[in-house]
Amino acid sequence: MKYEHKAVEPKWQEKWEEAGVFHAVNGSDKPKYYALIEFPYPSGQGLHVGHPRPYTALDVVARKRRLQGYNVLYPIGWDAFGLPTENYAIKNHVHPAEVTKQNIARFKKQIQSLGISFDWSREFSTTDPDYYKWTQWIFLQLFKKGLAYKKEMNVNWCTSCKCVLANEEVVNGVCERCGSEVVHKVKSQWMMKITEYAQRLIDDLDLVDYPERVKAQQKNWIGRSTGAEVDFTTSTGDKLTVYTTRPDTLYGATYMVVSPEHPYLEKWEDKLQNLDAVRAYQEQAAKKSDFERTELAKEKTGVKLEGVSAVNPLTGKEIPIFISDYVLVSYGTGAIMAVPAHDTRDWEFARKFDLPIIEVVQGGNVQEEAFTDCDTGVMVNSGIFDGLTVEDAKKKITEYLEQSGIGRSKVNYKLRDWVFSRQRYWGEPIPVVYCEKCGWVPLPESELPLKLPEVESYEPTDNGESPLAHMTDWVNTTCPHCGGPAKRETDTMPQWAGSSWYFLRYMDPHNSGAFASKEALDYWSPVDWYNGGMEHTTLHLLYSRFWHKFLFDQGLVPTPEPYQKRTSHGMILGENGEKMSKSRGNVVNPDEIVSEYGADTLRLYEMFIGDFEKAAPWSNAGIKGCRRFVERYWNLQNIISREKGVRKELEGVFHKTIKKVSEDTEILKFNTAIAALMTLMNAVSEKGDITKEELRLFTILLNPFAPHITEEMWALCGLGEGLVAQQTWPEYDEEKCKDDTVEIVVQVCGKVRSRLNVSADIQKDEAIAAAKADPKISAEIAGKTVVKEIYVPGKLVNIVAK
Known part of the structure; x- marks a missing residue:
């Protein structure tokens, strides 16, 4: 029977969401586990096959954790303010809000087609007023403590985007976003006093589990x-x-x-x-x-x-x-x-x-x-x-x-205070007004969110002011302090603002009275495993750590660091080994792969493609190989045996596979975990049939990587109650993982001359005797005097003869 992925995959995606099987619960008797990917930016181009790599990797971890009995939070949302959307809106004469809505819809559809076990009940966008209300609220707390301030300063000015850029957004002398020339101008800017936290941002790296290269980048940037x-x-x-x-x-x-x-x-x-x-x-x-x-x-x-x-x-x-x-x-x-x-x-x-x-x-x-x-x-x-x-x-x-x-x-410190102003429309309004009498005055918290007004033109102004500066009805207001005339700030916040604290909102996304309740923060903090690109290990990581430390100092979050563990993934390159881009013509659309081969095949391939932390080129031959593995698994239903349990001759390989998949998943070795499953498949094929218990174990082990086909197999073959996603991760017996025999190297005077398969618990005398009995070795030492015999258990025999 052919595996029809086009029918199977949407069915299970719908069933999972209907059952709420991936919805996290605030407060539970189960241990909590918070897995997090970096906030996706929903561009008009949609996903390419590089995007699902980190989503799938953390999904494998999240699914495995659920099977291990954890209450897992694996959320999704959208980092949707910023220049790309605004530039697209200007070029195509469409409101940025509409562009954002369309882009999110496309991204969501693509991601859902991959079967990623996100908790969609917690979805939000940085552009939602209910969200950016709290971004503005945090800004006001920073302002009241003197960590947000206005300053005349020399800034980086993009000649094309016509806005101020942070130092980190200038790459090789040009704008990171558009590639245009960047010059210096003196402007009055809102600043974030991140330098106040410079030493703590270094010292507290000792509290977290980050790769050394990530810690080094943080320290080098702080300088x-x-x-x-x-x-x-x-x-x-x-x-x-x-x-x-x-x-x-x-x-x-x-x-x-x-x-x-x-x-x-x-x-x-x-x-x-x-x-x-x-x-x-x-x-x-x-x-x-x-x-x-x-x-x-x-x-x-x-x-x-x-x-x-x-x-x-x-x-x-x-x-x-x-x-x-x-x-x-x-x-x-x-x-x-x-x-x-x-x-x-x-x-x-x-x-x-x-x-x-x-x-x-x-x-x-x-x-x-x-x-x-x-x-x-x-x-x-x-x-x-x-x-x-x-x-x-x-x-x-x-x-x-x-x-x-x-x-x-x-x-x-080389670290400079963070330039926080942007002279653009599509960003969070800064909730302060300027009064000639009182100076800069914060809006009352009761007036938040300060919403973006509707504007006819999003074009940046020639004098470098935000398009909001033209909205006189919105700009002109009264001072909350003295009641006199005042003007609203027309600069908006940078895209980094909303992404500096989003992980906290996921903990309690529908709370209207706080950015998250104390109970939710205490339960979910900190993020247990955060994965993102190496390109964000200075900017975003530094900014979000700074905001979190400030909130910690105010007694608003329970931990000094937001993320306990941070990992980074390598890019998927085009088949030509170059970075995927439209201009190079090497972009692979995941929609096409899902349509032709299925989401499970794409997921398996993205995890099998190579070392997760390194870049790897796409291969159409590789995707076909993973599809063959999917079909081999599907065809196991045709050889189910009437025997019970796990048969003795397969017991060792099953326990080794459970151990290998369990351990390798935790250290990002997804490729070797899948290789172990392929080895298990070969062992089953050599046997010629499979028991229901063996198929049950195989199905649970494969489930985090290929969730759709395993759910279908589970239901079709009656392997157990409920969904595979609701089962218990299998355990292994260390004793049953040991080999009965091992291969040892036999050397003469340090040079390899033969190899022997011997009992795993063979003693020294027996190993040396077996080595001397080997025809190659006996011929090598004939007529010589043996002066030394060395045995390294389970590894080698070395005979020194003269």
Whole structure:
């Protein structure tokens, strides 16, 4: 009988939802398990076959956990605000809300066709006012605690999207979304003080089970360093403060560099004798991204500040000050001391502008064309500190700076505060108003949600304001504090806002009185297993950890970290080994695969394709191979034996398979778990028939990977009561997993000469005797004297003969 997946799969998807078998219960006698995938962004293009890989992987885990007796929460929702939808709406003259509705409907239909065991009763979108009410509420709590604030600052400006981008949204100098040029502008922006949590974001990585590469990315992005702040006196009487991780090299500082945006440049305007050149350079720098400016390989440029100089606080020598775009105002103090003998960029700059290069760490190996950076060595040309090691000099010079009042030890972070404003329509309105008398005033919580008004045009404005700025009836309001005239904030929140806390709303999605009840939060927290792409292990992971820590500090969530375990998956590439994209013409639509081969085949293939954490190319031959396995399983109903239980000759392979599938699923080795099921299939085929009990066990083990066909087989063959999804995961007996025989290697003088199958519990004397009796070995040692005999149990025999 042919397996008709087109009839079977929709039937069971409907039955599961009708029975609510995947609906989690808030509060239960069962242990809880919270599995989570990253919020999908429903684009107009729909899914390609790369999307189901993480959904299916966590679905295998979630289904297995239910079979193990857990109350499982495996939810789904939509991260639907943001630029892609708005840009599509502008291009096609459709309201973003309608675009979002259409995209969600398409994604939902595609995902449901895969049989993923999501709890659809908890579905929501970030664009639902009932959801973003609480995003706005959290913003207000941050605002009241001083962690959300307004600031004039230099920002990344996308010339095409006409909006501000966070540093993380600028990739290789262009907009991550549209690929257009990014320039710098000074704008008043809402900021999130994530830097307040920098050290805790590092320290609390010790509390979680993340891969080391993910922890490393988090730490590298935060960029903690220890050093000193040093005050340089300037000819204007101002103190120009720098941060350095190498206070030991202070004697080698022969010039200073300030960022083109440094505020002192405005203060010194009347002192600068070459102001026109300075202004021209500032204008050029504003057109470059941070990436371009800090690119190590680029040619160094700059302008000397004529009329202003500084004094090295240790040598007392006058040194020049330059502006150069390789110094960023957003890092450190926006000014650096330059030590060209021991820093590549400084050395290149000094060579170009003919500046002194003084070696202060012996072994710096200063040469005409290059030098070696020196983190170890002995101090030279450093006055009273000569002869000290680098590490000792760091401490002694920092102590001297502190005692002299010209410096202080300092811990610094590369992490910058989060730019939270977006000059777009399709985002959460920021729930504050500006009053000339009272300043920025939060809306009363009773007025939330502040809903987006209907607008005729979503086009960004030429002056960089949000399209909401044109909605005067909406903008003009009264101050909640004094009752006077006020204006609403017209910037909206970034897409990151709604995705920074969505996992909490899943715990209690229909609560109208709180973002989630204390009972639900206490029961479900933290997320037990969170899987997402490696591309989100800095941005989203950092932002959501920050929001969660803030809520923890306010006593609103019970754990300091949101996710106990985090894993990341590799992409599925096109058959040509390149990333799937429309432009490359290598996108594979999952709808077509489901239609031709079935969802179970697609699920099996996506889990069998290779190491889950690594990228893997799509293969049409591979998908056909998985379909053959599905059909072999289906045909087992034709060879059901009248015998009972698990037969002795198959007992070992069944227990090994249960162990292998159980263990490999927990460590993301889905491919080897499926390989074990294929081995079991071969063992059954060799036997020629299968008992109902053997088929029952096989069906439960296969169910998390291929849920539809296993439910059909269960019902058709009467393998048990209820659904497969409601059964109990089988257990294995360790003793029955052991092999009766093992293969051991036989070596002569360390070189492999033969292999033997022997009893698993064979003793040393018997193993050596069996090895010597082997014709290959006996011939090898004939006429020689055996000087040593080694046996490694279950592994090898090594005979040393001369």
